[in-house]
Amino acid sequence: MVQAGRKYVFDFDSTLTRVEALDVLAEITLNGNSNKEEIIREIQEITNLGIDGDISFTESLERRIKLLNAHKSDLEVLVDQLRDKISRSIESNKEFFEAYSDDIYVISCGFKEFIDPIVKEYNIPEHRVYANTFKFDEDGKIIGFDEANVLATHNGKIACLKNLDLEGEVQVIGDGYSDYVMREAGIADKFFAYTENVHREKAAKNADYITPNLDEFLFVNKLPRKISYPKNRIKILLLENVHSDAFENLSKEGFSVELLKSSLPEEELIEKVKGVHVLGIRSKTQVTQKVLDAADKLMAVGAFCIGTTQIDLEACKKKGVVVFNAPYSNTRSVVELAIGEIIMLMRSIFPRSTEIHGGQWNKTAANSKEVRGKNLGIVGYGNIGKQLSVLAEAIGMRVYYYDVADQLALGNAIKCNTLEDLLNVSDVVTLHIDDSKTNKNFIGEREINQMKDGAMLVNLSRGFIVDIEALVKALKSGKIAGAAIDVFPEEPGSNGDFHTELQGLQNVILTPHIGGSTEEAQRDIADFVPNKIMDYINSGNTVDAVNFPNIRLPKQNTSHRFLHIHKNVPGIMAKINKVLARYDMNITGQYLSTDNEVGYVISDLDKEYNKEVIKELKKIDNTIKFRVLY
Numbered sequence: 186m187v188q189a190g191r192k193y194v195f196d197f198d199s200t201l202t203r204v205e206a207l208d209v210l211a212e213i214t215l216n217g218n219s220n221k222e223e224i225i226r227e228i229q230e231i232t233n234l235g236i237d238g239d240i241s242f243t244e245s246l247e248r249r250i251k252l253l254n255a256h257k258s259d260l261e262v263l264v265d266q267l268r269d270k271i272s273r274s275i276e277s278n279k280e281f282f283e284a285y286s287d288d289i290y291v292i293s294c295g296f297k298e299f300i301d302p303i304v305k306e307y308n309i310p311e312h313r314v315y316a317n318t319f320k321f322d323e324d325g326k327i328i329g330f331d332e333a334n335v336l337a338t339h340n341g342k343i344a345c346l347k348n349l350d351l352e353g354e355v356q357v358i359g360d361g362y363s364d365y366v367m368r369e370a371g372i373a374d375k376f377f378a379y380t381e382n383v384h385r386e387k388a389a390k391n392a393d394y395i396t397p398n399l400d401e402f403l404f405v406n407k408l409p410r411k412i413s414y415p416k417n418r419i420k421i422l423l424l425e426n427v428h429s430d431a432f433e434n435l436s437k438e439g440f441s442v443e444l445l446k447s448s449l450p451e452e453e454l455i456e457k458v459k460g461v462h463v464l465g466i467r468s469k470t471q472v473t474q475k476v477l478d479a480a481d482k483l484m485a486v487g488a489f490c491i492g493t494t495q496i497d498l499e500a501c502k503k504k505g506v507v508v509f510n511a512p513y514s515n516t517r518s519v520v521e522l523a524i525g526e527i528i529m530l531m532r533s534i535f536p537r538s539t540e541i542h543g544g545q546w547n548k549t550a551a552n553s554k555e556v557r558g559k560n561l562g563i564v565g566y567g568n569i570g571k572q573l574s575v576l577a578e579a580i581g582m583r584v585y586y587y588d589v590a591d592q593l594a595l596g597n598a599i600k601c602n603t604l605e606d607l608l609n610v611s612d613v614v615t616l617h618i619d620d621s622k623t624n625k626n627f628i629g630e631r632e633i634n635q636m637k638d639g640a641m642l643v644n645l646s647r648g649f650i651v652d653i654e655a656l657v658k659a660l661k662s663g664k665i666a667g668a669a670i671d672v673f674p675e676e677p678g679s680n681g682d683f684h685t686e687l688q689g690l691q692n693v694i695l696t697p698h699i700g701g702s703t704e705e706a707q708r709d710i711a712d713f714v715p716n717k718i719m720d721y722i723n724s725g726n727t728v729d730a731v732n733f734p735n736i737r738l739p740k741q742n743t744s745h746r747f748l749h750i751h752k753n754v755p756g757i758m759a760k761i762n763k764v765l766a767r768y769d770m771n772i773t774g775q776y777l778s779t780d781n782e783v784g785y786v787i788s789d790l791d792k793e794y795n796k797e798v799i800k801e802l803k804k805i806d807n808t809i810k811f812r813v814l815y
C-alpha cells in the first residue's frame with residue numbers, strides 16, 4: 186500500500202506574511218482620517234482577541250469590517266503592499282513551495298480576495314486556499330462576509346480541516362491559538378507555533394514545536410531549504426556590554442544572541458563558550474588556547490574594538506576560527522580625548538578642579554600653559570596617531586612623530602628617526618603604538634629620562650606599554666609634570682574597585698579605559714562588526730578578517746556553496762575537486778585564498794547533490810573545518 190504523504194497547512198496572516206492583512210487594509214482605508222491611530226489600535230485589539238480565542242471570531246470579524254470601511258479598489262492596493270510583506274524565511278524558501286506544491290494548504294480566517302493572489306506566487310492554487318470571502322454592495326463597498334463559510338465561525342478552522350479529510354500526517358504551521366485548535370481537536374497531527382513575526386504565548390505554550398522561521402521548520406522536517414543550518418540555531422555570545430545595537434542587528438538577522446555586561450574569567454568562559462558559534466568581546470576578554478579547546482562550535486570571534494592581542498589569533502586560525510575587529514570606529518573618540526587631555530594637563534586643570542571641589546579657591550597661572558606652539562610627540566603614527574596629528578596642528582601644536590614603520594607625514598608633522606629624538610624634543614609625549622606584546626614596558630626609566638624635564642605623558646594605547654613604577658617615580662620627582670593614563674597593565678573585567686600606584690598623584694588624569702567609549706564609536710562598532718560576522722556566516726566572506734586569508738565573494742543565488750578550511754599543504758585543492766568530480770558536481774565558481782598556515786576554499790555548485798559528498802569532503806586529510814552554506 187502506498188503511504189499518503191505529509192500535508193502542510195499554513196496560516197496566512199503573520200505566518201506567510203509579516204503582518205495582519207486587515208491591519209494593513211485599515212492603514213489604507215483610514216488614510217487621512219483624523220481618528221486613524223485610534224481606529225487602527227482598536228482593530229488590532231479586536232484582531233488579537235479573536236486570534237487568542239478571547240472573543241468569538243465572527244464577532245471579531247464583524248467589528249473589524251465595520252471599522253475598516255473598505256472598498257474593492259482598496260484590495261488591489263492591499264495585495265500590492267502584501268507582496269512586499271512576505272515573511273523573510275518564506276520568501277527565501279520558495280523552492281520548498283515549488284517542490285511540495287501538491288501537499289501545501291492554506292487555512293486562514295482572512296480573505297481569499299487578498300490571499301489567493303499572494304500565495305499563487307508560491308505555487309499554492311486557489312483551490313487549496315480555504316478562507317473567508319467578502320460581500321460587496323453594488324458600489325464595491327465591503328459590507329460584510331459570507332456568513333455561511335465555516336471559517337467565519339468560532340474555531341472554524343477545525344471544521345474546515347475536518348471537511349478536507351486529508352490523508353497522511355497533517356502538520357499545521359501558524360502563529361495563533363486558532364491554528365493550534367486543529368491539533369487540539371485531534372484533526373492535525375502536529376502544531377508548529379510560527380514566531381518569526383509575532384510570538385503569541387498561548388500558541389507557543391501549546392505547540393508541539395516552536396519554530397522561529399521556516400528554515401527551522403524545514404530543518405527539523407529534513408525538507409529542502411535555502412540555508413542548510415537555520416540561523417536561530419547559531420548561538421552568539423556578546424560580552425563586555427557591547428552596544429545594544431549589536432544585539433539588535435544580530436537578533437534581527439535571526440541568530441540566537443546572549444548579551445552579558447562584563448567579560449568572563451578564563452574558567453567561566455571555558456564553560457560558557459561551549460556550543461557558542463560566535464563570540465563577541467572587547468579588550469578585556471582573553472580568548473586563550475584553553476578557551477578555544479572548549480569552544481566546540483566556534484566559527485568566528487568579533488573584537489568590538491581595535492586591539493586583538495587579547496585573542497590568541499594563531500590558535501584561532503589553526504582551529505578555523507575567523508577573527509574580525511573594528512579598526513576605525515573608535516579612532517576619532519581616542520583622538521578627541523587625547524586633545525582634551527593634552528590641554529587639561531598643560532593648563533593643570535585637574536589640580537585646580539580637585540582643589541575647588543575640596544572647597545579651595547586657587548586662582549593662579551603657575552604651571553598653566555597654552556598648547557599653541559608646544560611640541561607634541563606622537564609615538565605610533567597609525568590611524569589614531571595620524572588623525573591626532575591633524576587635529577593637534579589645527580590648534581597650533583608642532584607635531585613630531587616616531588613609528589617603526591615608514592609613515593607619510595601629514596601636514597607639517599616632522600618625522601623623528603629614533604624614539605630618543607622624539608622624547609628629547611616633546612613637551613607632551615602621547616602613545617599610540619599597537620597592542621603587540623613586544624611593546625611591553627616600551628616607556629621605562631631610560632625613556633623617561635630622555636624626555637624633557639617637566640614634560641607630560643599621555644597613554645591611551647595599552648597599559649603594559651608604560652612601566653608604571655618608573656612613571657610614578659618620575660611624577661613624584663617632578664621629572665614628569667603630568668600624565669593622562671587611560672589604560673593599565675591589569676584592568677578589571679567589570680566595573681568596581683580598582684587600585685593603581687598612580688592614584689592621588691598631582692596633575693595625573695586617570696580614566697578607566699574609556700578612550701573608545703563614546704556613544705558614536707560604540708554604535709558604529711555595533712554596526713561594523715556584526716556586518717562582518719553576518720557576511721562570513723551568511724556567505725563565507727572573510728574580507729577584513731584579521732587572522733585569515735581574505736576572500737571577497739560575488740553574490741550567488743542559484744547554487745550551493747561549500748566552505749572548506751584546511752591546513753595549507755600541497756594538493757588539497759586537487760583532492761577537493763576530485764571528490765566533487767566523483768560525485769558529478771558542476772563547479773560554477775571556486776575561490777581560494779591561502780596564507781602560510783591555512784587555505785580557505787569556497788566552491789559554488791549548481792545542482793542537487795548526493796549528501797555523501799559532504800562526508801567525503803570532511804574526510805580529506807588536513808581539513809580543519811567544513812561548512813555547507815546552502
Ligand SMILES: NC(=O)C1=CN([C@@H]2O[C@H](COP(=O)(O)OP(=O)(O)OC[C@H]3O[C@@H](n4cnc5c(N)ncnc54)[C@H](O)[C@@H]3O)[C@@H](O)[C@H]2O)C=CC1
Nearest residue numbers: 492565566567568569588589590618619620645646700701
Ligand atoms: N584607550 C582606548 O580605549 C583605545 C585604545 N586603542 C589602542 O590604540 C593603539 C593604536 O591604535 P591604532 O592607531 O588604531 O593602531 P594602528 O595599528 O593604526 O597604529 C599603530 C602604529 O604603531 C606603530 N608601532 C607599533 N609598535 C611600535 C613601536 N614599538 N614603536 C613605534 N611605532 C610602533 C605601528 O607601526 C603603527 O603605525 C592600539 O594599541 C589600540 O589598541 C584603540 C582604541 C581605543
Ligand SMILES: O=C(O)C(=O)COP(=O)(O)O
Nearest residue numbers: 467468489490491492701
Ligand atoms: O579598541 C581598542 O583597542 C580599545 O582599547 C578599546 O577597548 P574597549 O572596547 O573599550 O574595551
